[in-house]
Amino acid sequence: MTYSASLLPDLIKAVADTIEANADEVTALDQAIGDGDHVINLQRGITALLSQAEELSLLDWPGAWQKIGMTLMSTMGGASGSLFGTLFIAMSKASHQHALDRQGFAEIVNEAVNAVKKRGRAEAGEKTMLDVLVPVAEALTAASAVTDLSEVLKKLVEAAETGVESTRDMIATKGRASFLEERSRGHIDAGAKTSQLMISAVIDQLLKVA
Numbered sequence: 025m026t027y028s029a030s031l032l033p034d035l036i037k038a039v040a041d042t043i044e045a046n047a048d049e050v051t052a053l054d055q056a057i058g059d060g061d062h063v064i065n066l067q068r069g070i071t072a073l074l075s076q077a078e079e080l081s082l083l084d085w086p087g088a089w090q091k092i093g094m095t096l097m098s099t100m101g102g103a104s105g106s107l108f109g110t111l112f113i114a115m116s117k118a119s120h121q122h123a124l125d126r127q128g129f130a131e132i133v134n135e136a137v138n139a140v141k142k143r144g145r146a147e148a149g150e151k152t153m154l155d156v157l158v159p160v161a162e163a164l165t166a167a168s169a170v171t172d173l174s175e176v177l178k179k180l181v182e183a184a185e186t187g188v189e190s191t192r193d194m195i196a197t198k199g200r201a202s203f204l205e206e207r208s209r210g211h212i213d214a215g216a217k218t219s220q221l222m223i224s225a226v227i228d229q230l231l232k233v234a
C-alpha cells in the first residue's frame with residue numbers, strides 16, 4: 025500500500041479539526057431530527073484516538089484499524105459509536121483475506137460497510153451514515169482500474185458530497201430520526217454529515233502526500 029499507518033497522527037488530527045470546525049452545524053442537524061449529542065459522542069472517540077495516535081502509528085493497518093474500532097466502540101456511545109466501531113473492526117477482519125493494494129482495499133471497505141449495514145439493520149436510502157459510506161465504497165470499487173491515485177481520491181470526495189446531500193430529502197426509517205417520519209424530511213442526517221467531513225479530511229491529507 026502506498027500509505028503507511030505512520031500517517032495516522034496527521035489523519036486523526038485532520039478529522040478532529042474538521043469535526044471541531046463544523047461542530048455547531050452538525051449539532052444543529054442532530055438537534056433538528058435527533059437528540060443533539062452526535063458531535064459530543066464523536067468527539068469523545070476522537071479525543072481517545074488523539075491520545076493513542078503515536079501508538080497507532082507504530083502498528084500495521086490491520087492492527088491500527090482493530091485498535092481504532094475497539095476504541096470507538098468503548099468510548100463513543102450512541103448508535104454511531106457501535107457503527108463506526110464496527111466499520112473499523114470489520115476493516116481489520118477483512119484485511120486478513122485481502123491484499124492491501126487498491127483492489128484489496130476496495131474489497132475491505134465494501135465488506136466493512138456491509139458489516140455496518142448488518143449491525144444497524146439498515147441499507148442506503150434510510151437517511152443515515154450509510155448514504156455516505158455505501159456510495160463511497162461503490163466509488164472505490166468503480167475506480168479500482170483508475171491508475172491516477174489522486175483522481176480516485178477526488179471521486180471518493182465527490183461520492184461523499186453527493187451522498188450527504190441525498191439525505192436531505194429522505195425520510196428516516198432507522199435511528200432516532202425515524203420517530204419523526206415525514207417531518208424528518210428537509211434536514212441532512214448528522215451521521216452522514218460527519219462521515220462525509222471525516223472522509224474528505226482524510227483524503228485532503230492523503231492528497232498532500234500522494
Ligand code: ADP
Pocket residue numbers: 054058059060061062063065066101102103104105107143144145146151152153154198199200213214215216
Ligand atoms: P444516537 O442516535 O444514539 O443519539 P448519535 O447521535 O451519535 O447516536 O448518531 C446518530 C447517527 O447514527 C445518525 O445521524 C445516523 O447517521 C446514524 N445511525 C443511527 N441509526 C443507524 C442505523 N441503524 N444504521 C446506520 N446508521 C445509523
Ligand code: MG
Pocket residue numbers: 054058059060061062102
Ligand atoms: Mg444523537
